[in-house]
Amino acid sequence: xxxxxxxxxxxxxxxxxxxxxxxxxxxxxxxxxxxxxxxxxxxxxxxxxxxxxxxxxxxxxxxxxxxxxxxxxxxxxxxxxxxxxxxxxxxxxxxxxxxxxxxxxxxxxxxxxxxxxxxxxxxxxxxxxxxxxxxxxxxxxxxxxxxxxxxxxxxxxxxxxxxxxxxxxxxxxxxxxxxxxxxxxxxxxxxxxxxxxxxxxxxxxxxxxxxxxxxxxxxxxxxxxxxxxxxxxxxxxxxxxxxxxxxxxxxxxxxxxxxxxxxxxxxxxxxxxxxxxxxxxxxxxxxxxx
Amino acid sequence: xxxxxxxxxxxxxxxxxxxxxxxxxxxxxxxxxxxxxxxxxxxxxxxxxxxxxxxxxxxxxxxxxxxxxxxxxxxxxxxxxxxxxxxxxxxxxxxxxxxxxxxxxxxxxxxxxxxxxxxxxxxxxxxxxxxxxxxxxxxxxxxxxxxxxxxxxxxxxxxxxxxxxxxxxxxxxxxxxxxxxxxxxxxxxxxxxxxxxxxxxxxxxxxxxxxxxxxxxxxxxxxxxxxxxxxxxxxxxxxxxxxxxxxxxxxxxxxxxxxxxxxxxxxxxxxxxxxxxxxxxxxxxxxxxxxxxxxxxxxxxxxxxxxxxxxxxxxx
Numbered sequence: 147x148x149x150x151x152x153x154x155x156x157x158x159x160x161x162x163x164x165x166x167x168x169x170x171x172x173x174x175x176x177x178x179x180x181x182x183x184x185x186x187x188x189x190x191x192x193x194x195x196x197x198x199x200x201x202x203x204x205x206x207x208x209x210x211x212x213x214x215x216x217x218x219x220x221x222x223x224x225x226x227x228x229x230x231x232x233x234x235x236x237x238x239x240x241x242x243x244x245x246x247x248x249x250x251x252x253x254x255x256x257x258x259x260x261x262x263x264x265x266x267x268x269x270x271x272x273x274x275x276x277x278x279x280x281x282x283x284x285x286x287x288x289x290x291x292x293x294x295x296x297x298x299x300x301x302x303x304x305x306x307x308x309x310x311x312x313x314x315x316x317x318x319x320x321x322x323x324x325x326x327x328x329x330x331x332x333x334x335x336x337x338x339x340x341x342x343x344x345x346x347x348x349x350x351x352x353x354x355x356x357x358x359x360x361x362x363x364x365x366x367x368x369x370x371x372x373x374x375x376x377x378x379x380x381x382x383x384x385x386x387x388x389x390x391x392x393x394x395x396x397x398x399x400x401x402x403x404x405x406x407x408x409x410x411x412x413x414x415x416x417x418x419x420x421x422x423x424x425x426x427x428x429x430x431x432x433x434x435x436x
Numbered sequence: 437x438x439x440x441x442x443x444x445x446x447x448x449x450x451x452x453x454x455x456x457x458x459x460x461x462x463x464x465x466x467x468x469x470x471x472x473x474x475x476x477x478x479x480x481x482x483x484x485x486x487x488x489x490x491x492x493x494x495x496x497x498x499x500x501x502x503x504x505x506x507x508x509x510x511x512x513x514x515x516x517x518x519x520x521x522x523x524x525x526x527x528x529x530x531x532x533x534x535x536x537x538x539x540x541x542x543x544x545x546x547x548x549x550x551x552x553x554x555x556x557x558x559x560x561x562x563x564x565x566x567x568x569x570x571x572x573x574x575x576x577x578x579x580x581x582x583x584x585x586x587x588x589x590x591x592x593x594x595x596x597x598x599x600x601x602x603x604x605x606x607x608x609x610x611x612x613x614x615x616x617x618x619x620x621x622x623x624x625x626x627x628x629x630x631x632x633x634x635x636x637x638x639x640x641x642x643x644x645x646x647x648x649x650x651x652x653x654x655x656x657x658x659x660x661x662x663x664x665x666x667x668x669x670x671x672x673x674x675x676x677x678x679x680x681x682x683x684x685x686x687x688x689x690x691x692x693x694x695x696x697x698x699x700x701x702x703x704x705x706x707x708x709x710x711x712x713x714x715x716x717x718x719x720x721x722x723x724x725x726x727x728x729x730x731x732x733x734x735x736x737x738x739x740x741x742x743x744x745x746x747x748x749x750x751x752x
Binding site for chain 2: 267
């Protein structure tokens with residue numbers, strides 16, 4: 147079991163009081179992820195320290211903060227994507243619907259089938275549009291009949307608001323699409339396996355403003371069916387689309403003399419942007435820092 | 437005149453001369469460009485000369501030979517019997533066996549190194565593999581003759597202990613394993629990590645990611661690896677000459693268990709010093725004819741492979 151005690155040793159080196167967690171208990175909402183005292187290491191380097199927060203169902207949760215603050219690292223803990231990086235190690239508790247996903251009995255492949263991911267740079271497979279969407283259902287054995295697959299492909303593309311643009315060229319290479327279309331294709335591909343959660347790692351940072359708007363609209367549309375966690379560099383984006391915002395920052399870790407990511411504050415998005423309780427959050431969201 | 441870096445002289449003037457290239461620098465640039473161009477030209481010229489010399493002697497053979505002797509019972513060049521199919525079939529058998537050995541072994545090693553091996557293991561194994569590629573073929577020829585032929589082929593398949601096409605084929609296969617593995621591994625490593633992450637993120641297991649994403653994306657590199665290996669196997673001389681089970685002449689066979697001469701071995705056995713190339717009229721020219729056939733085969737192989745790669749590749 148990966149159940150760590152709360153930090154008991156005083157060697158933490160970061161003398162901040164952690165005003166994390168919510169100001170008011172949200173009893174009516176279902177928790178999807180509960181993160182407690184999450185530490186992530188790459189080799190001996192500690193990238194994130196002591197993050198504790200909860201992600202709720204059918205909400206968009208944004209993670210913001212300056213470069214190197216560990217927000218992407220935390221995101222990649224939710225579907226155990228960090229396992230792919232040699233030397234990465236996670237301590238603390240990450241529960242997905244009350245199941246500790248870092249328990250040794252857990253198969254990361256099963257976790258990833260339920261928790262989809264969209265990446266910073268659109269990464270369609272060098273295959274046809276159809277084969278891109280059909281990939282997940284095929285490798286997970288979802289589609290029993292040929293007709294099933296066609297139905298899944300159409301439904302996913304419609305859901306991602308891409309169907310009308312590509313329905314006549316499903317056999318064409320996905321790489322012929324524009325950047326924004328490719329990213330919507332990646333979203334369609336992720337929802338084709340019918341996940342519970344969608345993780346998005348700066349999904350709009352490689353896109354122009356119009357494509358960005360389309361993706362944001364899409365996120366609003368699908369959040370009734372999915373829970374979305376998004377990492378973004380763009381504070382306006384977090385303010386526009388998210389229900390809750392986690393602000394991370396990078397702080398010098400005096401034990402290793404390197405910068406380490408830290409969750410400063412987590413609250414409802416309007417609170418974070420209008421009335422944050424931590425001075426560092428205020429400095430960041432008002433543009434005085436970062 | 438004191439001209440500063442900005443080209444503005446002491447008087448504060450700025451003119452065309454300020455922005456004109458130094459003539460010595462320009463000459464140097466031209467010299468470098470021309471000498472590099474010359475080296476490129478020389479290598480093209482050498483290739484052209486090789487082809488020309490091959491063609492001119494082979495042409496004499498083609499024009500003057502009695503074609504009945506080119507489709508006969510075997511390869512007896514000193515007696516005027518130049519059965520080319522004996523050599524071609526032997527070459528194809530050896531190459532086929534070599535690829536049956538090197539294909540699975542090389543590709544398997546490449547998949548392991550690229551997708552499964554931890555970075556430390558990879559760092560050790562890859563250089564070892566590349567050193568293996570440098571083993572002189574004469575050493576492998578000995579190995580094929582002294583060990584593969586008697587211990588493997590003769591005892592398992594019942595061929596002659598003194599060498600056979602099968603023994604030679606396995607030896608050549610061992611020779612090209614590192615080649616296949618190394619080029620294939622490079623091709624797979626070149627597939628962007630983002631594609632593997634996309635696949636993993638969709639809940640694909642590693643074997644699925646490898647089979648359905650990495651291998652298709654790397655296919656042009658994998659084909660290149662196989663083409664290089666096949667060309668190398670077709671052109672390999674020492675192993676087939678030593679362990680192929682025939683010295684100077686060969687009766688036609690299509691059995692891998694028997695000894696025969698491949699195209700390269702046929703040329704070698706005949707051309708051991710120019711004094712030895714004697715016999716009926718066209719013996720000397722037959723060497724060039726066989727060389728030309730080998731050249732055309734390899735060339736055709738490359739063309740076909742190019743077409744194939746263009747059809748199946750997935751560009752990323």
